[in-house]
Amino acid sequence: MPVRTEGTPCWADAMFSDVEGAKSFYGDVLGWTFGESSSEYGNYTQAHVDGKAVAAVVPPMPGQEGQSQWCLYFASPDAAATADRIRAHGGEVLMEPMRVGDFGTMCLAREPGGAVFGVWQAGVHEGFEAAPGEPGAYCWAEVFTRDPERTDPFLTAVFPYTAKQIDDAAVDFRLFDVGQDPVLGRMRMTDEFPPEVPSYVNVYFTVTDCDAAVARATERGAVLRFGPMSSPFGRFAALSDPQGANFSVIDVTTTEGEMPATTDV
Structure with missing residues (x-):
């Protein structure tokens, strides 16, 4: 690779x-x-x-x-x-x-x-060896931040990103592309997040069945934070593992709805 x-x-x-x-x-x-x-x-x-x-x-x-x-x-x-x-x-x-x-x-x-x-x-370790769509592999990530006014310009200054804003008044979400490929999302943290929760990067892992993965995770002591929910990108859910690490699972084969419109920023 x-x-x-x-x-x-x-x-x-x-x-x-x-x-x-x-x-x-x-x-x-x-x-x-x-x-x-x-x-x-x-x-x-x-x-x-x-x-x-x-x-x-x-x-x-x-x-x-x-x-x-x-x-x-x-x-x-x-x-x-x-x-x-x-x-x-x-x-x-x-x-x-x-x-x-x-x-x-x-x-x-x-x-x-x-x-x-x-x-x-x-060096000799080039990173992920499995493709994003493979079950168990990394799929996607989003920066959850309370201060996007500082986060957004930082990301485009440090990395060669171009940015697009999702046209949705209900959520403040931005996509960052490398070339034509979206590689990262940014979500504004709202008051729904307890104040003690710091800004963080949420990592998504691919699964074949989101609901089954959530059931296994919660049986093993994970806390379900959000979902499962279907979207144009796949069916996903946000979890905290038994030791408190946040992560998400997504079934990219189960999609629903139209892809959202975006505006270059």
């Missing part, structure tokens, strides 16, 4: 205090299997679907214990240059670009609205 275009989501991982519990949960809900943990890299463990890498789980480093959350990484040909742009446009670099063996170079950052994300400059 070729190295992804700059700004394209290319990898996802999450820290879990109970890694074995996370492996059991996601194995049951998304059909993931897991490789050997790498003690050299903090017991980082990759998840696979049909032998293809789709994500990873890792225990927290000492002093970093806390709320579990998924981290989405965006492709960059030069992580140091991306980090410079992040700082220059109001973001915060949480972890300076760090080479991870011959796998690649990573960086962690926070955009001005508060959502944490990663940057990945590929």
Whole structure:
């Protein structure tokens, strides 16, 4: 698979205090299997679907214990240059670009609205090996932010995005494209979100049956936050896993309604 275009989501991982519990949960809900943990890299463990890498789980480093959350990484040909742009446009670099063996170079950052994300400059590890439509694979992501007036210009300054606003007065939603391809969404967080919920990046994973996946997840202790709901993009639901990490599942084969109109911004 070729190295992804700059700004394209290319990898996802999450820290879990109970890694074995996370492996059991996601194995049951998304059909993931897991490789050997790498003690050299903090017991980082990759998840696979049909032998293809789709994500990873890792225990927290000492002093970093806390709320579990998924981290989405965006492709960059030069992580140091991306980090410079992040700082220059109001973001915060949480972890300076760090080479991870011959796998690649990573960086962690926070955009001005508060959502944490990663940057990945590929080496031998180019990112997701499974295509977005494959069951169990990454499918889509949205930045949920309380401050889109700062988040939106930041994203287009740091990455080579063009933006389109969804023409819907009921929701403030923006799409970011690389070339002609939508790669990321942005949702304004409303008062429906409790004030203690910070801005975050919500990652969607593909499933063959949204309702069945939700049933398995809630049986295993997940909390259903929204849905299941059918849309022009697929039938989806938002969940928090048993350790509190937010994620969504989507069946892209079950669609309903017309695609929304958009306006270039």
